[in-house]
Amino acid sequence: MKKKMVLFMTIFIIVNGTALSQATVVKDSQLAEMDITRQFIQFIEDLRRDLKIPGLSAAMVKDGNVLWAKGFGFANIEKKIVATPETSYYLASLTKTFASTIIMQLVEQGKLDLDTPVSTYNIRIFSPGVITVRHLLSHTSEGQPGTFYSYNGYRFQFLGQVIRKASGRSFKDLLIEKILKPLDMTGTAPNMSAHEYSGSAFARVFENLSQPYALDKNGRIVKGHFHRSFGASGGLISTVLDIAKYDIALQQYRLLRPETQEMAFTPFVSPTGERLPYALGWFSQVYNGVRLIWHYGYYSPSISTLILKAPDEKMTLIVLANTDALSRPFPIGDGDVLNSPLAAAFFRMFIFPRKTGRTLAAVNWKSTREEITSQLEQEKDEHALDLYKKEMMSYWRVLHTMGHKEKASRLREVYSSFFPEKKQAASQKRRAIGKQQQVPVVGSDLKLIMMVCFVIFMLGFIMWPVGKGIRFLEKRKTKNAGTGKQKSGLRAAATFIAWLNGVLGLFYVAVTIFRGGLEFLLKNGFGEKQYAEVKLIFATIPLAFGCISILLVCFTFWEWKKRNRSVMGRWFYTVFTAGSLVLVFVCYHWYMVLLA
Template structure:
């Protein structure tokens, strides 16, 4: 039986008069309801965001909270262009990266509602020249199920999603820029910004103020019908009728009884990151914007689970799962008696900190505090023993504790029964097995990645292949240097750049000039 987190929370607009001292958007007016019910939640959210900003070294960050068609609170802090001291504000323009996908999803649903787009029609029936298997439909593109065995497994595929732009342009006989302007930007009252790298998948330049306006327009029903919005909030299902982490252009899941639709954007590390979270049953949303990609990258949001984001969970905990006037304020992440603190809080409230603990552990790994991550993940296992989690499995491969690595291998075996072609799970399982000396089993997992069918040759696909070749080279080097050189040659002959390529070159040089090197741990290191 599902636990329901419904507190009959009054309108978030009640918080406004208490926070007008902050940087607040237009339409900030006093409410007839007492402000004290939400003042503490706003203050706690603001403090938690600033704490996360400091812990993750984010130069500048802004956010807007939207409820029932109104931006009720917004603030920016930090610097926009360090070392320049210009403030990061609600009007700082940056690329929203893959949050562009959510806007494209809205446009696609508008065209479905008008009868101009058929979700289950082959994408090539609109644009024959698309480099896709004939059986890939528009729905497959919108749900990231166009790769691998089509329709069976979510595989985050940004380049194939981008093909929706060509479909939309073919239907409208207009540029994607003009379509987004006509269907989203102008109706929402957003200020258009030059977006030279715009695609259906990424590249739109916007601001926190404008994205707040977009969310407000969603609430007012000006962009989609109630039925269309319901579809965007409902997880799609695979051809085997298993739930997917996506709806149609948005991610969609249920978090401790609360329906959540969301999107994230992860641009170049020092350019931007964006996070959009909407609670459709409350018409309550937040948009968070930063000039760093760490809103998502440490937390593996591309794996399709928003609960590992401490930014998202702070919003949910304080505004959806807390009672009015009694915000559930998290304990210090590195509290010396964290287990006891959680005991007290989880006795008093129905909210559970399991996923936040995993998110905090991912923060520790990102900031190279491995012992802290190991302690938190062991606490997860002791408090919530029946949870097998893909992000925990991913994290296990980066731990020093061999006992936790073995637990990760056990988890991976269970996960791969359900998701035998999931490349993240195959990679993490291969690395775990490699680290424990189970080389033949590890090799089989990396070879399965290389043999995955129907992979679009994009950045992620190239990385997975390169990581697999590197691991195979490491395992081959002690006994078969020629095989190791071949694997390294595959990396160097590919389009992979950066540290992955540099590491392959260093290993090849070591094999050539200094004999066989000792095995390097981890395909991604």
């Protein structure tokens, strides 16, 4: 009996000891994670101060739950309103992920084929190939479609027209019905004017909207402007808590089927087999064996946002700010999210330990060269060093952008000595590929013709008032002498016609060359909304001064026949007329290119 009691007590002690040991391990793990979270939250606050961001909000999602959410600084400095997780911000290009989700839902419903040419939806874009919906959605529509990545928010905006044509409803209506309402995203709204949201269901969203800010040339924080545009490319307003709801719904496949969502997250592959940095409405990359799905928002000078998903780790970081400083200094648009100090720190503190079982110590990049070098020399792991390299360069950009030249220079020296640069970084390679394959939309010969015409028109504007002034002085002299001669009405009318032609010509040149209208429309295309504007610029105006040019031709012949002017004056009108006619033909050439 005693032996049984001893055996029972032994088993009881072992079992309870094991359970207590496991509980201790779990508790220690939780305490360690809480400590890392506190460190990361402090890092966000330090970065906010370094970048002079008045206010931002951040949240982290883990295993389908909001791990933490917090506000930093002020949503409105003047009114002393602090930023909270409920503060709403402009999302800028994070809106693109919502447009992608709506489009992929239409694909699931059989209403849309991603390989349909966009011309089917009355979208006109100058291209040597056929541009499809997939190309717009993946930012691969420039040059020969599908060959390289080039971020183009303007072209992405046309997907709103695709959605309307394919479904019969607007992107805004589908967004509200298919995403915002089902997920109870009450802190989210499409952007609209003040009189539209007043008294609407979205009124609270705009009441909680953070005041946009910017930095002036002296680095002082000044008020920015509220924006009112909305479309597939940008314009949504939301909170970190609502974006967390959206993220969790994506994780749980409540918005898209798993295979459809995987399609949206899979990066575009070029004909040469190159994996491009963008998928279908999302950036997609693999770093150290970890898949990262993300998007950033940037609208100068008052908007910067980031959502970074590690789907296999079931972790997401969401950050929204009321200046552009989270995005502007960092080349994350090249396709590497780890160019952002926030993303690099998040990966180092949360993802790297999960993948490797070890933590990486934080480096104070503002410390001395010796301290930074000493800490880096202790690390031997290649992956860890590469992560430090990215974090160091991202913080160099912080220091450089904010005018801390001495610290930035010191950090750059450490970087150059510890991480010798390769001949060509991946981001530089991507830019080089894009540059090589770009197809010029306006030939150099046509640009030369336009510039010659511009010079002629400028001469007209200079010479006409000068000549007018000289004639006025001569008229006064002859009048005083009592021998004044009345100027004929015909000559006055002809001079006015020449001047008017110059006005129209100069206006056209200003629109197409100096405001970039022609290049912009040829490069980015236009949809139904822009059709009337394009028609006006590239048809009506050329027609108007084309008709005037006919009168100018008659006037030029009349001047040579009557010899009422000097030889110099007659040649001026001749060249002026020739330039005008050439310009008309050039205008109509571009008109045919755009609208044919």
